[in-house]
Amino acid sequence: xxxxxxxxxxxxxxxxxxxxxxxxxxxxxxxxxxxxxxxxxxxxxxxxxxxxxxxxxxxxxxxxxxxxxxxxxxxxxxxxxxxxxxxxxxxxxxxxxxxxxxxxxxxxxxxxxxxxxxxxxxxxxxxxxxxxxxxxxxxxxxxxxxxxxxxxxxxxxxxxxxxxxxxxxxxxxxxxxxxxxxxxxxxxxxxxxxxxxxxxxxxxxxxxxxxxxxxxxxxxxx
Amino acid sequence: xxxxxxxxxxxxxxxxxxxxxxxxxxxxxxxxxxxxxxxxxxxxxxxxxxxxxxxxxxxxxxxxxxxxxxxxxxxxxxxxxxxxxxxxxxxxxxxxxxxxxxxxxxxxxxxxxxxxxxxxxxxxxxxxxxxxxxxxxxxxxxxxxxxxxxxxxxxxxxxxxxxxxxxxxxxxxxxxxxxxxxxxxxxxxxxxxxxxxxxxxxxxxxxxxxxxxxxxxxxxxxxxxx
Amino acid sequence: xxxxxxxxxxxxxxxxxxxxxxxxxxxxxxxxxxxxxxxxxxxxxxxxxxxxxxxxxxxxxxxxxxxxxxxxxxxxxxxxxxxxxxxxxxx
Numbered sequence: 202x203x204x205x206x207x208x209x210x211x212x213x214x215x216x217x218x219x220x221x222x223x224x225x226x227x228x229x230x231x232x233x234x235x236x237x238x239x240x241x242x243x244x245x246x247x248x249x250x251x252x253x254x255x256x257x258x259x260x261x262x263x264x265x266x267x268x269x270x271x272x273x274x275x276x277x278x279x280x281x282x283x284x285x286x287x288x289x290x291x292x293x294x295x296x297x298x299x300x301x302x303x304x305x306x307x308x309x310x311x312x313x314x315x316x317x318x319x320x321x322x323x324x325x326x327x328x329x330x331x332x333x334x335x336x337x338x339x340x341x342x343x344x345x346x347x348x349x350x351x352x353x354x355x356x357x358x359x360x361x362x363x364x365x366x367x368x369x370x371x372x373x374x375x376x377x378x379x380x381x382x383x384x385x386x387x388x389x390x391x392x393x394x395x396x397x398x399x400x401x402x403x404x405x406x407x408x409x410x411x412x413x414x415x416x417x418x419x420x421x422x423x
Numbered sequence: 424x425x426x427x428x429x430x431x432x433x434x435x436x437x438x439x440x441x442x443x444x445x446x447x448x449x450x451x452x453x454x455x456x457x458x459x460x461x462x463x464x465x466x467x468x469x470x471x472x473x474x475x476x477x478x479x480x481x482x483x484x485x486x487x488x489x490x491x492x493x494x495x496x497x498x499x500x501x502x503x504x505x506x507x508x509x510x511x512x513x514x515x516x517x518x519x520x521x522x523x524x525x526x527x528x529x530x531x532x533x534x535x536x537x538x539x540x541x542x543x544x545x546x547x548x549x550x551x552x553x554x555x556x557x558x559x560x561x562x563x564x565x566x567x568x569x570x571x572x573x574x575x576x577x578x579x580x581x582x583x584x585x586x587x588x589x590x591x592x593x594x595x596x597x598x599x600x601x602x603x604x605x606x607x608x609x610x611x612x613x614x615x616x617x618x619x620x621x622x623x624x625x626x627x628x629x630x631x632x633x634x635x636x637x638x639x640x641x642x643x644x645x646x647x648x649x
Numbered sequence: 650x651x652x653x654x655x656x657x658x659x660x661x662x663x664x665x666x667x668x669x670x671x672x673x674x675x676x677x678x679x680x681x682x683x684x685x686x687x688x689x690x691x692x693x694x695x696x697x698x699x700x701x702x703x704x705x706x707x708x709x710x711x712x713x714x715x716x717x718x719x720x721x722x723x724x725x726x727x728x729x730x731x732x733x734x735x736x737x738x739x740x
Contacts, residue, residue, distance in 0.1 A: 210656055236695040239702045246706070265645050285713050292709075293702040300698045320595040327591060333583030342578055342642055346571065346596050349638055353599035353631050360623075361602050395710070402653065402717055409724045416731050 206401060213398055216391035236300040239293050241384055245392035246289040247315065252396055253283035254318065257325075258348030261341035273337050274407030276344060278400055280325045286396070287319040310359040317354050321347035425520075428513040432521025436495070437528070446494050447529060454487035454537055462544060476545035477609035481564070481601055483537055484530065488568055489590050491529055492576040495522075500580045509647055519643040522577065523636075526569045534561055550608065553616050557608065560621060563628030564604035567635060568597050574639040578646045603628040653718040 257279035263272035294312050295305045306312070321343070328340040440446060461479040465471050471479075499505040508518055538561070542548050550557050575592050579585040607624035610617040 207655075236698060239699055242703060242706050265642060281713075285709060289706050289709050292705050296698045296702045296705075300695050317595050317598055324588075324591045324595060328582075328588060331584045332579075332588060333581075336582060338646055339578050339582055342574070342646055343592055343596075345642065346574075346635070346638065349634060350596045350599060353627070353634075357599040357602040357627060360627075361606060398656070399710075399713070399717075402656075402714075406717055406721050406724065409721065409728065413724055413727055413731070416728070420731070420735075 206398070209394060210398055213391060213394045216387060216394065236297055239297040241388040242392075243290060243293040243297060244385070245389040246286050246293065247311075248389055249392045249396040250283050250286040250290060250315070250318070252393065253279045253286060253400075254322070254348060254351070256400070257283060257322070257344045261344035261348075265338060265341045265345065270411065271408075273341070274404050274411060275400075276341060277326075277329060277337075278403035278407055280322050280340075280344060281403060282396060282399055283322045284319065284326065285399075286392075287315060287322065290315055291319060308362060310355070310362045313358045313362070314351075314355045317358075318347070318351060321350075425514050425517045428517035429520040429524065432508070432518055433524045433528075436521070436525040439498070440525075440529075446491055446498075447532060450487050450491040450494070450529065451533055451536055453490055454483045454533055455540065457483040457486050458537065458541060458544065471545050474605075474609040474612060476541050476547035477605045477612060479545065480537060480541045480608060481604045483541070484534060484565070484604075485568065485594070485597075485601060487533055487537075488526075488530055488565075488572060489593060491533075492526065492572045493586055493589055495526065495529075496576045496580050505577070505580055515644040515647060516640045519573065519577070519639060523569055523573045523639075526573050527565060530565050530569060534565065547612055549612050549614060549616060553611050553618065553621070556616070556618060556621050556625070557611055559625045560604060560607035560611070560628065563625050563632060564600050564607070566632045567600040567603075567628060568593075570632065570636045570639050571597050574643060574646075577643070599631055600628065603631070653714065653721060656714060 257276050260272040260276035260279060263269050264276055291312070294309075294315075298307065298309070298312075299305050325340050325343045325347070328343055329336050332339050458479055461475075461482065462471070465475050465479070496505075499508075509515070538550065538557075542550050572589075572593055576589055579588055579592075582588060603624045607621050607628070610620035610624065
């Protein structure tokens with residue numbers, strides 16, 4: 202993993218450099234025009250967020266049930282990344298919506314579910330920060346419950362919204378736009394790799410902090 | 424053994440509560456004040472918006488429930504009885520079930536007061552034309568809310584900032600319960616009552632309950648162990 | 650530490666590279682293609698929103714990297730202090 206870090210970094214950098222060129226050359230979508238190009242960053246941001254949530258959920262379960270302390274490092278790193286990528290999605294979404302639908306926020310099922318997930322993982326970070334000693338376990342439980350509630354949140358918000366008249370739906374662009382596939386694949390891959398790079402970095406920080414804490418404890422015991 | 428322990432915990436809490444009725448009475452009164460605040464917020468020209476009754480009912484349940492959870496476990500923390508309970512040679516999950524049953528009883532009494540009150544104030548007497556469905560929605564929602572709430576309140580007992588952390592953690596996770604409860608009760612307000620929608624939401628609520636009671640039973644032990 | 654610095658430099662260079670690339674977009678139409686869902690007359694220019702979205706993404710990632718860098722610095726400084734103290738302390 203260590204040795205792959207620098208080449209991975211270079212690949213991510215190259216992909217992000219190439220992305221704007223490919224995105225600029227992608228054909229315009231017929232109903233939304235220019236603004237639809239936000240989709241190349243918006244959707245991959247969600248993909249990265251869901252990956253982060255999955256990692257956090259699994260790592261939290263391993264920490265809580267198996268007591269693996271390294272899993273805790275992964276859990277907190279993934280939670281931070283879920284918040285960051287979620288924020289990206291939650292900002293680009295309304296920017297798109299303002300132009301495409303005319304309103305900043307209209308309780309669209311996907312955005313609302315994402316907002317709730319974002320809140321859950323912000324709560325995770327708050328528990329770790331303000332919960333006092335032993336807050337790692339509490340946060341792990343939060344992540345577990347949060348991950349478990351995701352399908353329920355999505356389903357209930359979805360049903361809740363279909364009762365109301367839909368002003369617009371994000372069309373499935375892959376079918377209507379043959380030229381959109383490659384830039385989209387590139388952006389998705391770039392974001393996923395960015396997620397991996399950031400996760401590795403943050404886990405390293407978590408490990409260093411853990412070493413520091415152990416050293417402090419060892420000193421006190423002397 | 425399991426059931427006996429759970430019922431013993433329930434009896435203990437019941438006995439303590441019956442002495443002063445402190446948590447019950449204050450929670451009830453708080454719920455009523457909640458309803459009044461919402462009344463003043465939403466009523467215009469003597470009428471509330473359509474379906475407001477459903478929303479107000481569930482918000483009052485959620486807020487009053489959060490308070491009740493905090494107060495019940497604060498009592499445990501204050502007398503350090505939780506540690507004593509955990510030291511007992513009883514299955515930990517049974518402690519959780521006992522606490523959950525106590526919470527359900529408390530919320531049940533609160534709802535027994537709130538539902539008629541809200542129906543009275545907001546012209547929602549249509550609820551009582553389908554009492555079984557209404558009961559099913561209430562039970563489904565309350566069990567879901569209480570299951571997650573009891574676990575979180577128990578795990579936060581020794582944490583700092585526990586009073587504000589409980590709602591921060593609880594509300595986003597129990598949003599499906601709120602949506603299901605509100606939409607289910609609102610469906611019963613339609614004329615004629617929309618039984619299909621209500622039944623659908625009842626199904627979702629019970630699925631939520633099963634998943635989260637199970638998850639809570641699993642996580643209670645590792646969480647409460649130091 | 651060095652890796653964080655390298656990443657930051659790499660990402661900044663991407664920003665500089667992509668700026669002219671973004672400029673080479675297909676020539677904007679003089680009249681924006683009317684969106685069928687929007688009421689007529691509510692024609693907001695799309696470019697500011699698009700640019701704002703992309704800028705936000707970069708800023709968010711940069712900011713996050715900076716916070717990791719800051720925290721990593723602090724932890725490593727603390728580790729070094731502790732090590733020095735351990736070596737200096739009488740055994």
